[in-house]
Amino acid sequence: MxxxxxxxxxxxxxxxxxxxxxxxxxxxxxxxxxxxxxxxxxxxxxxxxxxxxxxxxxxxxxxxxxxxxxxxxxxxxxxxxxxxxxxxxxxxxxxxxxxxxxxxxxxxxxxxxYPKLDYSYDEAEKWFTIQGTELLETFEKVKFSAATGSENLAINCIRLEVSDKVARFVTTDTYRMTYLEKPIDNQCELEISIPLNSVEAITKLLKVESLEDIKVMYKKNYVYFISGETEIISRIIELSYPNYKGILQGATYNKKFIIKNNEFSKILKRVQIFVKNNTDAKNGALLEFKKERLLINGTSNIAKVVEDFPIEYEGDNLKISLNVKFLLEFMQNLDNEKNIIVELKEANSSVKIIEEGKEDYIYIVMPLALKN
Missing domain, CATH: 3.10.150.10 (DNA Polymerase III, subunit A, domain 2)
Structure with a gap:
């Protein structure tokens, strides 16, 4: 050569x-x-x-x-x-x-x-196009809640489902779930699970290389991301994905509070200092909702914190234990200046979080067990 x-x-x-x-x-x-x-x-x-x-x-x-x-x-x-x-x-x-x-x-x-890499996406019938910046933003907004260990391979991925000119991206680790919708230009029917390791590699690439008009295609157990002279080919996970639609559609809530994202994030970050090494429930804090007020209690082995502040709250009083780290990981993807809406039901029921006015990006998180 x-x-x-x-x-x-x-x-x-x-x-x-x-x-x-x-x-x-x-x-x-x-x-x-x-x-x-x-x-x-x-x-x-x-x-x-x-x-x-x-x-x-x-x-x-x-x-x-x-x-x-x-x-x-x-x-x-x-x-x-x-x-x-x-x-x-x-x-x-x-x-x-x-x-x-x-x-x-x-x-x-x-x-x-070197392995013989024989791929062909000719005649691929299932495809849609997305900008590299959009794909990067989407992956960043959902990948954090995917299962990270290969012992649960079915959810060690981003689930991608496309229909009615909408691409739906979903992740879960069984303790929480993130759901994001993205409109696309063409009609396509697609249901695949993209391995988290592949998602991480693509994310690293898109952070340093601007790829435009990425054509996402599926053929014979492989998903293809094609942009100009660059091709990315990933195996898919051929295991059944949990019924996330049942979770989204079946959950009901009877309590709600509204707060500015930036304000709530600052409070939770202070609480996290105390609970991140809690031996009883790592990152767990107790949230107590009363009329127009929220108390957050966080403890470590050597210290504790209590945050007491006003909120817009609708519903009966409630005590619930939540993972502060899980909350912050979602909230960092939202607009700091916008309000977030948190919907609840009981101490042992799931919690739903969205940015006000945006039902296309939803976070569902399960509570921790309350201590007597």
Whole structure:
């Protein structure tokens, strides 16, 4: 392989595909970036076998070929160069990178051992388009409440369901659930579960790389995110997802309070200082609703706090124990200057939280057991 390529383009593509790479001690080749130089184009590949990222760029290919290498040192080196163009050559089992005034050699892996990544989204019938910024915002708003352990694989994901020109994103860890709706332009019927690890990799990429008009497609147990010369392919989780619609539609509430998000967040952050290491109920605080007032009690092994403040409250008096960290994780995604509405029923019933006037982004959280 012998190629000349723009340095910044090489660095950009390298940084895209390495988001899919993770260390694999059993099969070290998986921890490599794989490059194919062909037809005056360099195609970069990164995979952990669950998610694959592919990105291409034009290059002056003088000799076609492939190469596989661990990217960390090469990225660090190329980042410090000031040259416009790089020359890359595979020679005597090494990757040689040359500029006008320097030449370096890097060890490479056997490219023939790299997994054969044979994907095709031709004839995919289920698809819709979303902007990269929108997808990033959506993933950030829902992924925090997904189950993080692989022991509960069915909910270690973002659930994506599309119908009637609406995309619905759902996560749950059984203690709480987040639901978000997003209007889309075309009619599509889709129900898939995207692994949380894939979501995290895509989120990392979208934070540093602006992808426009991402086409989301599904075909044969894979979901594809296609934007220009960049392709992201992820396996889906083929397990039944909990009946979240029953939770959303079946829950009833007879108590409600309204408060500005910023004000409530500041109070909860103060309480969290005391309850984050509580051995009885980590992050748990007691909320006592009375007419037009809310008392929040938080304790640790060595200290306690009581917050007493006025609220707009409708309903009978109520004592309920809630996870403060869970509340804050949702509220940080809301507009600080807007009111939030919290709906309740009993001490052992679920709690619903929304931003006032926005029923398309809903948070359901279960209470903790009350201590006698």
């Amino acid at each position: 012998f190629v000349k390529i723009d340095r910044l383009q090489f660095l950009k593509k390298l940084r895209i595909v390495e988001k899919a790479i993770s260390e694999n001690k059993v099969k070290p080749i998986i921890g490599c970036v794989f490059i194919k130089a062909q037809d005056n184009k360099m195609t970069f590949y990164g995979t952990n076998l669950e998610i694959t990222m592919i990105s291409s760029v034009e290059a002056n290919v003088m000799e076609e070929g492939t190469v596989a290498f661990h990217p960390e040192l090469i990225e660090e080196y190329i980042k410090e160069l000031s040259d416009t163009e790089l020359s890359l050559k595979v020679q005597n089992g090494n990757l040689i990178i040359e500029t006008e005034d320097s030449a370096t050699e890097f060890s490479i892996m056997n490219a023939d051992e």
